[in-house]
Amino acid sequence: MNIWELIIQQPLVNVLIVMSHVLGNNFGLSIIALTIIINLAMLPMTLSQIRSAKAMQDLQPKLADIQKKYGRDKQKLAQEQMKLYKESGVKPAGCAVSMLIQMPVWIALYQSIMLALAVAPEGLLSLSRYLYSWHIVYTVIPLNREFLAMNLAQPNIIMAVLVGVSMWVQQKISTVPSPDPRQAQQAQMMLWMMPMMFTFFALSFPSGLALYWVVNSVVRIVIQYRMTGWGGMRRQAPKAAEGDKKYIKFEAKEEKTSTDKLGADIVLPDSETLKTQMLKPSKQRYQPGKDRSQHRRKK
Amino acid sequence: MLAVVILALGAAAFGCISGISAVGWSGGTVSDNTIYVGSREGRLVAVNLSDESRQWSEQVKMTASTGLFGCGPGAGGCGTSSTGVAIYGSPVVNGGLVYFAGYNGKIYAFNSGNISQTRWVYPRDSNLQPFVGGLVTDGSKLYIGCADGKVYALDATTGDKLWEFAPGGNKTKEKIWATPAISGGTLYIGSFDKKLYALNTADGSKRWEFATEGAIMATPLIYQDTLYFGSLDRNLYAVSAANGKEKWHIPAKNWFWTEPVAVNNNIYAGGLDGNVYVLKADTGEKVATIDLKGPLASRPVVIDNSIIFATRKGVIYTINTSTNQAAQLADIKLEIDGPLTAVDGIVYVQTQNLALQRINSVSGSVLSPISLKSQS
Numbered sequence: 001m002n003i004w005e006l007i008i009q010q011p012l013v014n015v016l017i018v019m020s021h022v023l024g025n026n027f028g029l030s031i032i033a034l035t036i037i038i039n040l041a042m043l044p045m046t047l048s049q050i051r052s053a054k055a056m057q058d059l060q061p062k063l064a065d066i067q068k069k070y071g072r073d074k075q076k077l078a079q080e081q082m083k084l085y086k087e088s089g090v091k092p093a094g095c096a097v098s099m100l101i102q103m104p105v106w107i108a109l110y111q112s113i114m115l116a117l118a119v120a121p122e123g124l125l126s127l128s129r130y131l132y133s134w135h136i137v138y139t140v141i142p143l144n145r146e147f148l149a150m151n152l153a154q155p156n157i158i159m160a161v162l163v164g165v166s167m168w169v170q171q172k173i174s175t176v177p178s179p180d181p182r183q184a185q186q187a188q189m190m191l192w193m194m195p196m197m198f199t200f201f202a203l204s205f206p207s208g209l210a211l212y213w214v215v216n217s218v219v220r221i222v223i224q225y226r227m228t229g230w231g232g233m234r235r236q237a238p239k240a241a242e243g244d245k246k247y248i249k250f251e252a253k254e255e256k257t258s259t260d261k262l263g264a265d266i267v268l269p270d271s272e273t274l275k276t277q278m279l280k281p282s283k284q285r286y287q288p289g290k291d292r293s294q295h296r297r298k299k
Numbered sequence: 300m301l302a303v304v305i306l307a308l309g310a311a312a313f314g315c316i317s318g319i320s321a322v323g324w325s326g327g328t329v330s331d332n333t334i335y336v337g338s339r340e341g342r343l344v345a346v347n348l349s350d351e352s353r354q355w356s357e358q359v360k361m362t363a364s365t366g367l368f369g370c371g372p373g374a375g376g377c378g379t380s381s382t383g384v385a386i387y388g389s390p391v392v393n394g395g396l397v398y399f400a401g402y403n404g405k406i407y408a409f410n411s412g413n414i415s416q417t418r419w420v421y422p423r424d425s426n427l428q429p430f431v432g433g434l435v436t437d438g439s440k441l442y443i444g445c446a447d448g449k450v451y452a453l454d455a456t457t458g459d460k461l462w463e464f465a466p467g468g469n470k471t472k473e474k475i476w477a478t479p480a481i482s483g484g485t486l487y488i489g490s491f492d493k494k495l496y497a498l499n500t501a502d503g504s505k506r507w508e509f510a511t512e513g514a515i516m517a518t519p520l521i522y523q524d525t526l527y528f529g530s531l532d533r534n535l536y537a538v539s540a541a542n543g544k545e546k547w548h549i550p551a552k553n554w555f556w557t558e559p560v561a562v563n564n565n566i567y568a569g570g571l572d573g574n575v576y577v578l579k580a581d582t583g584e585k586v587a588t589i590d591l592k593g594p595l596a597s598r599p600v601v602i603d604n605s606i607i608f609a610t611r612k613g614v615i616y617t618i619n620t621s622t623n624q625a626a627q628l629a630d631i632k633l634e635i636d637g638p639l640t641a642v643d644g645i646v647y648v649q650t651q652n653l654a655l656q657r658i659n660s661v662s663g664s665v666l667s668p669i670s671l672k673s674q675s
Contacts, residue, residue, distance in 0.1 A: 119320075119321075120320055120321035120322070120385075121321065121324075121387060121431050121476060122320075122321065122322055122324075122636065124516075125556065125571075125596055125611075125636060128553055128554050128556070128571045128594070129571075129594065131553075133552065138512070138513055138531060138532050138533055138554075139512045139513055139532060141513070141514065141531055142474075142491055142514055142531075146472070
């Protein structure tokens with residue numbers, strides 16, 4: 001038995017089995033309980049990861065400005081970005097590092113679930129080398145694989161769909177919008193690729209594993225929601241101000257054109273423009289023969 | 300970049316899980332100088348021991364879903380090219396027919412002289428739950444335990460079902476993975492429900508049952524009116540074949556996965572803790588404990604006054620039954636889970652590389668393996 005198996009896999013397998021016994025010989029509940037417990041144990045790291053992501057999100061406007069300013073000079077752009085990170089105390093790699101540290105634990109957990117499930121006869125035979133010599137462990141094997149009318153050792157399409165949906169929500173809620181179109185595109189790709197990939201896995205692997213993925217995603221969604229609200233799930237408000245700006249510009253252009261012609265309408269685009277124009281009355285031309293009541297105001 | 304790392308780690312982790320797929324560990328059965336074995340391609344293979352010529356049956360395939368990547372239960376295994384059904388039980392030869400049961404929940408019969416054509420299949424149009432234990436026969440009937448928790452008796456000639464026995468009535472869902480043993484009109488079989496059952500072979504009625512604290516995977520050894528069998532509760536039991544009363548039991552450090560053998564009133568039981576427990580058959584008194592330094596999952600064979608054991612790591616040992624001393628015969632460096640078979644001083648065992656390994660039981664020399672890979 002190597003160090004990985006001895007220190008991580010073996011304890012997890014035995015804890016899963018004991019919990020299954022404690023929870024009424026229900027392996028499904030055991031998976032749910034252990035996933036939640038491990039999530040709680042990893043909470044400080046998860047929170048740090050979310051905080052890093054949140055800090056990055058808060059920096060986005062400034063990053064966008066830098067991008068705009070130094071977009072063509074890659075070296076200068078990188079320097080300015082690093083400077084900004086340093087000044088704001090944000091570690092851009094912090095999020096990824098935290099995730100990478102947690103990954104072995106998640107991998108160990110799902111390997112342990114697979115081992116404890118002992119799907120094939122070879123699996124049951126392999127399981128024997130991971131068991132502690134506790135009486136409780138030996139008497140509960142092989143584990144009861146029935147959970148909510150499904151066999152945890154078999155793939156289940158409903159669980160596969162749940163994996164995809166929960167993972168998508170998790171990805172979406174934690175996605176940080178990026179000003180860099182390339183990064184934004186990558187994030188968008190990940191948003192769909194990861195859930196789809198895991199859905200395909202779930203269609204092929206035992207539903208006990210899918211149950212673990214779903215519970216894990218749900219716990220992460222709850223944590224993320226408590227920290228940042230709906231995040232990326234929030235409906236993006238239409239960019240009204242921007243729309244107006246474009247409209248104003250357009251109207252201004254039109255106004256200029258229209259005033260060149262005699263008899264054309266005077267267009268008052270919006271209050272701001274109107275104020276400006278009121279301050280400069282000389283630019284508005286009075287058109288004789290036209291009733292003021294016929295003037296149209298466009299907004 | 301992060302996505303790539305995550306995907307790579309995920310893929311590696313999936314790859315590290317062994318035992319997801321059913322692969323099979325069928326042993327060999329010898330009849331008329333031919334050894335029959337269920338290959339990991341899902342075929343019955345007949346090897347003529349004189350000239351090593353081989354004959355293959357049609358490949359038995361899964362009809363149930365095996366998952367997108369072929370990793371579902373019963374599939375040939377993730378990452379392997381095999382799409383055939385896993386075969387665990389050793390074939391049975393009887394009255395010109397050779398039988399085996401597959402992990403796809405079907406039992407097949409072939410003419411022993413020509414295995415290229417199927418004689419009958421049970422059930423004909425559907426599939427039962429997987430068969431992990433092997434078949435036994437008393438000449439006219441075949442008996443087998445199924446993962447649906449039932450014991451089936453079939454007509455050996457036609458494949459018609461004669462009776463079935465469900466230990467817990469129709470409510471039970473506890474699997475049966477053990478191969479039964481038969482003696483004097485009684486069938487003995489262990490179940491995941493932690494009990495050993497004695498059934499009347501005539502009608503499947505229960506004669507008695509014996510409860511342990513763990514699931515029973517091993518076939519009982521019937522020796523001098525006593526059954527000797529191991530349980531996943533780490534005990535080896537001796538039980539009266541007549542009434543199911545316990546005579547004795549001894550604990551070990553891990554499971555007893557396979558059946559023991561008996562020589563000269565001594566029981567030799569190999570455990571997954573790597574020890575061979577030598578016990579007096581009548582009292583269970585420990586004669587010797589022989590450490591073979593590796594889990595023992597495959598059924599041993601008796602050749603003259605020695606017993607051959609194989610560890611899962613692929614090391615073959617011989618134990619002298621006079622001195623109870625062990626000596627290493629060979630190390631084939633391949634995992635061994637299936638039972639050993641011996642013919643004319645040669646030990647045969649199937650390994651995961653689709654080959655039948657051959658070891659001389661006296662000299663320990665490893666002969667060139669016989670490939671079981673089909674040529675079609």
